[in-house]
Structures are given as C-alpha cells and as structure tokens.
Amino acid sequence: MSNIETIRGFVVENFLFGDGEQLTDDMSFLENGIIDSTGILEVISFLEETYGISIQDDELVPENLDSINNIAVFVENKLALVPDSQERHVG
Amino acid sequence: MQFNLDVLKINCAEETKRVTQFVTEQVAKGYRRKGVVVGLSGGIDSAVMCALAVEAVGKDKVVGLILPERESNPVSSQYAVSHAKELGIEFREIDITPTVDSVASYSQRDEFIRKLIPGYTPGCKYNITLPTDLLDRASFNFYVLQVKLPDGTLEKKRLNLEEFRTITSFANIKIRSRMIHLYAEAERRNLIVAGTTNRTEFILGDFCKYGDGGTDIEALAHLYKNQIYQLADHLAVVSEIIDRAPSPDTFSLPVNDQEFFFRIPFDKLDFLLYAWEHQVPVEQTSKVLDISDEAVKRAFKDFASKNHATAHLRVPAYSLDGDVS
Numbered sequence: 200m201s202n203i204e205t206i207r208g209f210v211v212e213n214f215l216f217g218d219g220e221q222l223t224d225d226m227s228f229l230e231n232g233i234i235d236s237t238g239i240l241e242v243i244s245f246l247e248e249t250y251g252i253s254i255q256d257d258e259l260v261p262e263n264l265d266s267i268n269n270i271a272v273f274v275e276n277k278l279a280l281v282p283d284s285q286e287r288h289v290g
Numbered sequence: 291m292q293f294n295l296d297v298l299k300i301n302c303a304e305e306t307k308r309v310t311q312f313v314t315e316q317v318a319k320g321y322r323r324k325g326v327v328v329g330l331s332g333g334i335d336s337a338v339m340c341a342l343a344v345e346a347v348g349k350d351k352v353v354g355l356i357l358p359e360r361e362s363n364p365v366s367s368q369y370a371v372s373h374a375k376e377l378g379i380e381f382r383e384i385d386i387t388p389t390v391d392s393v394a395s396y397s398q399r400d401e402f403i404r405k406l407i408p409g410y411t412p413g414c415k416y417n418i419t420l421p422t423d424l425l426d427r428a429s430f431n432f433y434v435l436q437v438k439l440p441d442g443t444l445e446k447k448r449l450n451l452e453e454f455r456t457i458t459s460f461a462n463i464k465i466r467s468r469m470i471h472l473y474a475e476a477e478r479r480n481l482i483v484a485g486t487t488n489r490t491e492f493i494l495g496d497f498c499k500y501g502d503g504g505t506d507i508e509a510l511a512h513l514y515k516n517q518i519y520q521l522a523d524h525l526a527v528v529s530e531i532i533d534r535a536p537s538p539d540t541f542s543l544p545v546n547d548q549e550f551f552f553r554i555p556f557d558k559l560d561f562l563l564y565a566w567e568h569q570v571p572v573e574q575t576s577k578v579l580d581i582s583d584e585a586v587k588r589a590f591k592d593f594a595s596k597n598h599a600t601a602h603l604r605v606p607a608y609s610l611d612g613d614v615s
Contacts, residue, residue, distance in 0.1 A: 229591060235599035236431035236592075240451035243432075256421075256448060259430045 203271045209245050210267065214238060224267040239264060246270070252277040293570040293578055298516045298560055302524035305517075306345060309509050313346035316507045317482055325351030327481045329472050329502075330374060330381065331539060332356075332366030334531055335486040337373050338518050339510055341525040343484055344377050354381035355475055357468045359390050361542040369530045376528055389467040399460045406447050409439045417541035417550075418449065418457060424553040424592055425585040431553070431592075438543055461540045465501030473504075482506040490515040490560055493567065494593060495600020496551045503603060514560040554589055562589040 200208075203224060211219030214234050228234035234242065242264060243254055252274070263273040317323055326343040330336050343352045354374045358367050367383060374381035390396070400412045410416070415438045421429050433449045435457065449457065472483045485505030487497045492511045497503040510518060515536070522532050535546040536556070552559055558579055565575040566589070576586045602608075 229595050232598050236595050237451060237454070237599065239430045240432060240449070240454060244450045244452075256432065256434075257429075259432050260428050261430070262428070264430065 202274055203267060205249065206267050206270050206274070209242075209249075210234070213241060213245075222267075224271075226267075227261075227265050229261065229265055242270070246274060250274055250278060252281070293565060293568070293574055295561070295578065297564060298514055300513075300517050300520055302521055305513075305521060306342065306524065309342050310346035313343055313484070313507065313509055316509075317347055317351075321482045321506060323476075323482050324480045325353065325482075326484050327353045327355060327472055327476045327479070328484045328486070329468050330354040330356050330370035331486070332363075332369035332373075332531065333486075333534075333536060333539070334522050334527065335488055335510060335518055336370075337527045337531045338521050338525060339484050339486045340373070340379070341377060341527060342509065342521075344379060345525075349378045350380075352377070352379045353475060353479065353481060354379050355468075355472060356381060356383040357386050357471055358383070359385065359464055359467070360387045360396070361464075361540075363537070363539050363544060365530075365534075366539050369528065369534070373528050373531060376526075384471055386464070386467045386471060389470065390464050393463045393467070394460055399457075402456060402460075403435070403437065406435055406449075406453060407437045407445050409445060410437045411440065414438060414440065415541075415543035417543040417545040418454070419545055419549040420551065420553050422548050422553055424588055425555070425558065425581060428584075428588050431595075436543060461538075462498045462501055464540055465498040466504070469501055469504040476506075484509060485511070487511055488515050488518050489513050490552075490563060492604070493563060494552070494596045495603050496547070497603065499603045514564065515556065516560040553592065558589075562586065563593060566590045566593045 207219065207222070207224070210233070211217060211222060215222060222233065226233065243259070246252060247254060262269060264270055313326065317326060325347055328336055328340040328343055330340060340352065340354055354370070356367050356370045356374070371381070371383070397412070400410070403416060404410045416436060418433045418435050420431055420433060433454050435447045435449055437445050439445055475481065476483045483505045485502065485508040487502060487508055488510045489512055491497050492508070513521070519532065537544060537546050538550050548555060554562065558581065561579055562575065572583050572586045572590070576583045579586070
C-alpha cells in the first residue's frame with residue numbers, strides 16, 4: 200500500500216466514518232471541516248507510530264499536515280532523513 | 291461594511307440599561323426567582339456581571355460565591371472579595387478542593403502528570419499552553435504541558451490527543467464543581483445563576499459545557515471582551531481586576547487566556563473576530579489592523595476551526611426533534 204493510500208485510509212476511517220467519496224488528496228482538512236484542531240493531534244500520533252518518525256513542534260504547520268498530499272510529501276521527506284541503519288516503518 | 295477601530299465601541303450607559311433590563315426580566319418573569327447568584331473568579335467578566343446584577347435587582351438580592359480550589363491563584367480570591375465589598379453584596383468563600391477531589395483525586399492527576407514528566411512531584415506548578423504567535427506564522431493548535439520543577443527549571447512536553455483530553459477532563463472537573471456549588475446556593479435561596487461568558491469566549495468555544503456554561507442566563511454573551519472592559523470602566527470595577535491579564539486560573543502555574551486558548555493578542559483578537567463574523571474582506575481587515583493579509587487569513591481559519599469544533603457546546607443537547615431547549 201502506498202503512503203497516500205495509508206494516509207487516506209486513516210483519515211477516512213477516523214474522521215469521515217468510512218465515507219471518503221468526496222475527499223480528494225489535495226483537499227484542506229481544516230478549511231473543509233474534515234479534521235479540527237484536536238483531530239490534528241490524532242494525525243500526528245498516527246504518523247509517528249506508523250512511520251516511526253518524530254515530528255518536531257515547528258513542523259506542525261498546514262503545509263505539512265493539512266491535506267493527504269501535504270502529509271505524503273512530508274512523510275517522504277522525513278523518511279528520507281532517517282539513517283539507513285534505522286529501521287523504517289513504511290505503511 | 292464599515293470596519294474601523296471604533297467598531298466595538300459601545301454606549302456604556304445604554305448597554306448597562308439594556309443588560310439590566312434583561313436580568314430584571316429574567317429574575318422576575320422568566321424564572322420568577324428572588325435574585326441572582328454569581329460565581330466571582332476575581333476576573334473581569336464575573337466582576338462586570340456582578341456589578342450589572344446589582345444595578346438590575348439591587349445589592350440585597352445579589353449573592354457572590356468565591357470558589358477557589360487548592361491550585362487557584364490566591365490573588366483571585368483577594369480581588370473577588372475586594373470587588374464584592376465594593377459592591378456591598380453578600381458573599382461567601384467556599385473551598386471547592388474536597389468537591390474536586392471527590393470526583394477525580396488530585397493524587398490521581400499528579401500520577402498522570404508524573405508519567406509524562408518524571409521530575410514532577412505533587413506541589414510542582416504546571417499548566418498547558420498553545421503557541422501564541424498565530425498572527426506571525428501558521429501552526430496547528432498543539433498543547434504543551436509545562437512543569438516548573440523543584441529546582442526552578444521549566445520542563446515541557448507536547449501532548450498527544452489522549453494526554454490532552456485527560457488533562458482537560460481533570461481541569462473541567464474544577465469548573466463543573468463550581469457549577470454544582472452555584473446551583474446548590476441558587477436552589478436553596480431561590481436565585482438564578484448568572485453566567486459570565488462573553489461573546490469572544492462563546493463564539494470560539496472557550497467555556498465548559500455544564501461548567502461555566504451551565505447557567506440560567508448569559509447576559510454578557512453578546513459582548514466582546516473588549517466591550518466587557520468598556521463596561522468595567524463604566525461600572526467602576528476595582529482596578530486590580532481591570533489591570534490583570536485574563537486567565538482561566540485552572541492551573542497552578544499561571545497562564546493567560548492568549549496562551550491557553552486564543553493564540554492572538556487581545557488588542558487584535560476582538561477586531562479580527564468581529565471582522566470574521568461580519569465577513570469583512572481580508573484586505574480591509576488587514577489594513578485597519580495594520581497586519582498582513584496572511585495573518586488575517588490565519589486568524590479567520592482558526593476562528594472557523596474553533597467555532598466548528600465547539601458547535602456542540604452551544605446547544606443544550608441534540609435529539610430527534612432537533613435541539614432540546
């Protein structure tokens with residue numbers, strides 16, 4: 200499963216009660232009321248646990264986390280920074 | 291839409307008359323009770339509400355309850371007492387620590403915080419805060435637990451959702467305990483409970499359902515915080531209360547309302563909220579407030595998100611017939 204599919208699956212399951220028909224990969228979560236400010240905390244925990252990455256405070260910005268596409272690019276960039284010796288948890 | 295720095299100015303004499311008429315009608319006709327009880331927090335909203343209640347029904351029909359718990363800032367009670375004496379109302383101070391402790395003990399809460407920050411020991415001061423620089427940069431609302439350790443250092447930990455919810459639930463027990471004490475007094479004395487939530491808090495959801503949102507009337511819910519300050523001057527609220535930074539006073543380590551919830555300085559917050567509510571264009575808002583378009587857009591997004599996320603707080607309960615009201 201690709202990162203985009205994994206992220207989409209999480210968002211649809213947890214915030215749209217399984218109905219992801221209207222959700223596009225570039226849709227803003229906040230502007231469209233898909234995920235609220237506390238829901239973002241759930242997304243952060245999911246990404247840290249699923250991909251074994253550590254997200255810093257200054258990375259908690261919309262350009263990293265406010266759509267499926269933004270998250271996928273952010274995750275790929277984070278994983279690229281993980282040293283080869285460290286195990287990667289990819290979805 | 292005319293939008294300028296005078297847009298929040300009110301005629302305090304007229305507004306006082308309007309609110310006091312509302313309070314009088316609610317006491318006499320709406321609820322048919324004998325007077326009003328107000329929880330006095332030592333903050334500006336409850337001070338203004340109490341002063342308006344006195345104007346409405348007279349000082350002999352207003353009771354002030356001062357309801358600290360063991361982590362409240364002691365000056366809050368001092369200021370509340372000072373204001374109650376100034377108004378000449380009956381007031382009592384009740385330590386709600388046993389009430390709070392009976393629902394979820396302080397030791398249970400201490401144990402939870404110690405798991406997050408191992409250096410924490412009972413008695414250490416703590417709070418939770420949000421980034422306060424929303425106008426300067428975009429960022430999500432993530433809470434950070436801050437603990438002042440015995441050696442004076444400040445240790446911080448970003449909270450995940452479960453941790454945030456747990457700490458919030460502990461904090462809300464304090465707020466809901468106050469509601470229980472206020473209603474106990476109100477029922478015994480045949481009074482109504484006057485809420486103190488202002489419009490800024492109401493629209494953005496900065497109140498606790500069945501806590502400070504559990505009341506009989508909300509006579510300030512149409513007034514922005516800025517306008518509460520105007521009324522405070524008009525009603526001669528004691529200067530210590532007017533001059534102190536607004537704070538939830540829920541955590542032992544002081545935190546102001548900007549750090550705890552709003553993320554925007556008070557000199558801009560209400561103007562931005564007014565502009566968002568009245569659909570003032572971004573460019574017009576930024577020009578009047580002398581901030582960037584991007585800052586205005588970030589504020590508007592944050593308002594929309596908070597308003598949406600807290601919609602459930604503003605209705606009594608959902609039912610098959612709609613709101614139960």
